[in-house]
Each structure stands twice: as structure tokens, then as C-alpha cells.
Amino acid sequence: MEDVLREMKNQCKPITLMGDGRSDSPGFSAKYMVYSFMEETTEKIVQVQLVQKTECSSSVAMEKVGMERALDAIIAQGLSIETVVTDRAPSIKKLMKDKYPSINHQFDVWHVCKGLKKKLLSLGKKKGMEDLLLWTRSITNHFWWCCQHCGQDSSVLKRRWISLLHHITGEHEWTVEGETYSCSHGTLTEDQCLRTRWLQSGSPSFKALKSLIENKFLIRDLEQMTQLKHTGSLEVYHNVILKFAPKRLHFTYDTMLARTELAVPDHNENVGRFQAVTREGVLRFKKIYSRTAKEWILKSMYEKKTNHYARELMSRTVENRTDINFRSNISRNVHPVSIAPEPAPSTEELLSKRRSRT
Ligand SMILES: [Zn+2]
Incomplete structure (x- = not known):
């Protein structure tokens, strides 16, 4: 990792980092959180931090601690960071705003698409909303397309994203405050119009989709999705971690740290292989x-x-x-942060204490 960072530093160019945390198990039972940063152009891992549950109050806190430690470690190496890409976790958003205001913070578009797909699949299972399943892929594709073609202008991004509510009902030209807008797909054939299962405006599916599309937190966060940044390639590296530290096995901190660190050279050596x-x-x-x-x-x-x-x-x-x-x-270098406030007494001392209790 140091070699990669040194190389970046020598290039004297501001870098973009993609960060993500990975728990060893879902929810509150997670014992460890691995937070990693990947450099965007090389897709190499440049920093990894292993946080254990005993250090934090929750898994959300574990991610924040890991991210902060990892970012500070990179900054300490003297690198100039232009952009950091993460998911939309509120704790990370706040940390970036309060502690690193000069770094451009972008949200991972790939994570948002994954979240949208999950919500649409779950809505589509409800009675009377099955037609949403037919639209799931088009909706996530549209989200990606909007981020890709907004010209880094958040107002264009918002307008195009919300315009989906017109297209999905079969309306391809509409007026807002005297201004006429239209879809970007060109003229549809009669056959395409007839074969497409347009949603009925006002139907339960349409209402559910409308609240998903116009969700105020999503709309607000679009401001930070104008550059189409994503952490999809971090998934490849997370799979390498799984090879060294399978989730079904439990490890001590030292072992987990060694296994996590081994995944880094394995990934960095093999990233960018040809087909x-x-x-x-x-x-x-x-x-x-x-x-x-x-x-x-x-x-x-x-x-x-x-x-x-x-x-x-x-x-x-x-x-x-x-x-x-x-x-x-x-x-x-390798010993974990101890949870004990003071060093352990001698075995003799502990033995005598134990004897005095019995
Ligand atoms: Zn349309």
C-alpha cells in the first residue's frame, strides 16, 4: 500500500478515493469492520483499517471510526485528495462536512442503484404492484443515465430523474411552469407504445413509485451524485477478503488483521488483468x-x-x-488496541487475589 501511495505522491496529482466498510456479519452482531480506500484510476487499495466492536457503540459507529482513521492515515502521507466517494451513510456525510470540508464528497451511484432495485423488488411483491417489476431495470438504468449525462449540473440531474414519472405513464412531452420538456429517447414506434406496460397515473404502483422517486433525502443527495462516481470495483476486492477471511469462521484480532492485510497485495497485484x-x-x-x-x-x-x-x-x-x-x-505494530484501562498484573498477583477470594 505504501508503494502505491508513494507512486501517487510522486505524480503530484490530486487523487479520488473510493471508500467502503465491510462487516464480517450483518447488523449488530458484527465483530469487525474492515474499512478500505481504493484509488480511482489504478483501482488499487491504498489504505485498510480494521475496527473491532469493542471500540465502538454500534456497527454504524464502526464504519465512521474506520473511515476517519483510514482517511487520516492517507492525509498523513502528504497526498492531496480531491474527491472521496462513499455511500450515503449520514454519519459519514456529517464527518466529511465537519472535518474535511475542502474535500469534494460524492455519493456512490452504484450503491443508490442497488438500493433502488431492492426497494422496487420489494414493492413489486405487493398485491396490485406487480407491474413495477417490469420497470425495475429501466428505472435503475435511468438513474445511472441521469447521473452520467447531467453535465455535473444537479438541477439537470433532478429534473431528468423526476421526469421518469411522465415517461412511465406514456407521456413523453410535458409542461412545467410554461416550459415544455420532453424525453431524450426520440420518437417511439406505434408498436413500442402498444407493447409497453405504462403505469396508470394515480394507481397504487404509480403512487408508490412517485414517493420513492421524490424521496426528499434522495433528491437532496443528488447534489452529490453529479460526477457518476461509484465503488463497484471495491466489491471485487471485498470478495478477495472473503477468500482470506471467510465470514463463517471466527478469528482473533491479530489473525483477522493479518488476513485482511494479505488481501491487499493479492488484489493490487491482480487488478487490471487483461481478458x-x-x-x-x-x-x-x-x-x-x-x-x-x-x-x-x-x-x-x-x-x-x-x-x-x-x-x-x-x-x-x-x-x-x-x-x-x-x-x-x-x-x-500488530497488537490490537486493548480494552483494559491498565496493563495486566503478574500471574502471581492474580493467583493470590483468586486464592484470597476462595
Ligand atoms: Zn418517454
């Missing part, structure tokens, strides 16, 4: 059945992963064993 080709030079794909899309899709296959970092780590380990300061370094 694999056959001997004839044809790009390779694999067929996958998508449960969410309920259809077969093609996924690109990439060149084989390498792990040169492992060899380097092994030789460094051997070097460390010959270093007389090895043990003291380990205890200083």
Missing part, C-alpha cells in the same frame, strides 16, 4: 445464470491470477527472523 483469449486470439467468456436478472448472461474471463507478493512476504519473514528486534516490532 483471457483462446489460442486463436478470441476473447474468452463464461456463461452464468443470473438469479436476479433471471436469465443467462456472459461474463468475461480474465488472465490467471499471480501471487508474486507471497514469495516476497516469505523472504521478508525469513529476514525478520534474523532481526533481533523482530519480537518487539511485532508487539508494537
Whole structure:
């Protein structure tokens, strides 16, 4: 990670960081939170912090602590940060506003699309709202398109996003305060108009969709989604963490930290691999059945992963064993933050206390 940061610093360009927290289990039972920052252009991980439950009051607090520590560590390296991209967690939003006001804070569009899709799928399960399921993909695509083509103008973004409420009822030209607007899709054929299941304005599906689209928090947050920033590639890295630290197993802090840190060189060494080709030079794909899309899709296959970092780590380990300061370094650098307010007394002292109690 230090190498990547040094390289960035030498380039003297302000960087964009994508951050996200990952719990080892959902909800309040999470024992650890890994907060990671990825640099946008290289997609390499530049900082990781492991926070344990005992340090915080909740999993929300764990994410904030991890994010703050990670960002401070990068700033301490002297890098100039232009933009930070995160999800819309209110605690992170407040932290960015209060502590780092000079950094442009953008919200992750990919997370918002994922959230919209989840809400639409759940609404579509309700009686009389099944028609929303037919529109789920178009709505999330439209959200992405609005962020992509707003020219970094939040008023254009808001207007286009809300305009979906016209299109979805089959109305492609409308007037607001004397100004006429229209959809950007061009003229639809008669067949397209007849085959599309437009929503009825005023129907339960339309009303539910309207409140979702016009949600005041979403509308307010559009101000920070004008640059189409997203953390989708962090998911790839989160899957690497899963390989080293599977969720079904429990680890001590030291072990979890080591496993989390191992995922970083594994990811950084293999990020940006080219798509694999056959001997004839044809790009390779694999067929996958998508449960969410309920259809077969093609996924690109990439060149084989390498792990040169492992060899380097092994030789460094051997070097460390010959270093007389090895043990003291380990205890200083890797030991978790203790929850005890004072150091542990000697075993003899504790034994005598124990005897006096019995
Ligand atoms: Zn339209």
C-alpha cells in the first residue's frame, strides 16, 4: 500500500478515493469492520483499517471510526485528495462536512442503484404492484443515465430523474411552469407504445413509485451524485477478503488483521488483468445464470491470477527472523488496541487475589 501511495505522491496529482466498510456479519452482531480506500484510476487499495466492536457503540459507529482513521492515515502521507466517494451513510456525510470540508464528497451511484432495485423488488411483491417489476431495470438504468449525462449540473440531474414519472405513464412531452420538456429517447414506434406496460397515473404502483422517486433525502443527495462516481470495483476486492477471511469462521484480532492485510497485495497485484483469449486470439467468456436478472448472461474471463507478493512476504519473514528486534516490532505494530484501562498484573498477583477470594 505504501508503494502505491508513494507512486501517487510522486505524480503530484490530486487523487479520488473510493471508500467502503465491510462487516464480517450483518447488523449488530458484527465483530469487525474492515474499512478500505481504493484509488480511482489504478483501482488499487491504498489504505485498510480494521475496527473491532469493542471500540465502538454500534456497527454504524464502526464504519465512521474506520473511515476517519483510514482517511487520516492517507492525509498523513502528504497526498492531496480531491474527491472521496462513499455511500450515503449520514454519519459519514456529517464527518466529511465537519472535518474535511475542502474535500469534494460524492455519493456512490452504484450503491443508490442497488438500493433502488431492492426497494422496487420489494414493492413489486405487493398485491396490485406487480407491474413495477417490469420497470425495475429501466428505472435503475435511468438513474445511472441521469447521473452520467447531467453535465455535473444537479438541477439537470433532478429534473431528468423526476421526469421518469411522465415517461412511465406514456407521456413523453410535458409542461412545467410554461416550459415544455420532453424525453431524450426520440420518437417511439406505434408498436413500442402498444407493447409497453405504462403505469396508470394515480394507481397504487404509480403512487408508490412517485414517493420513492421524490424521496426528499434522495433528491437532496443528488447534489452529490453529479460526477457518476461509484465503488463497484471495491466489491471485487471485498470478495478477495472473503477468500482470506471467510465470514463463517471466527478469528482473533491479530489473525483477522493479518488476513485482511494479505488481501491487499493479492488484489493490487491482480487488478487490471487483461481478458483471457483462446489460442486463436478470441476473447474468452463464461456463461452464468443470473438469479436476479433471471436469465443467462456472459461474463468475461480474465488472465490467471499471480501471487508474486507471497514469495516476497516469505523472504521478508525469513529476514525478520534474523532481526533481533523482530519480537518487539511485532508487539508494537500488530497488537490490537486493548480494552483494559491498565496493563495486566503478574500471574502471581492474580493467583493470590483468586486464592484470597476462595
Ligand atoms: Zn418517454
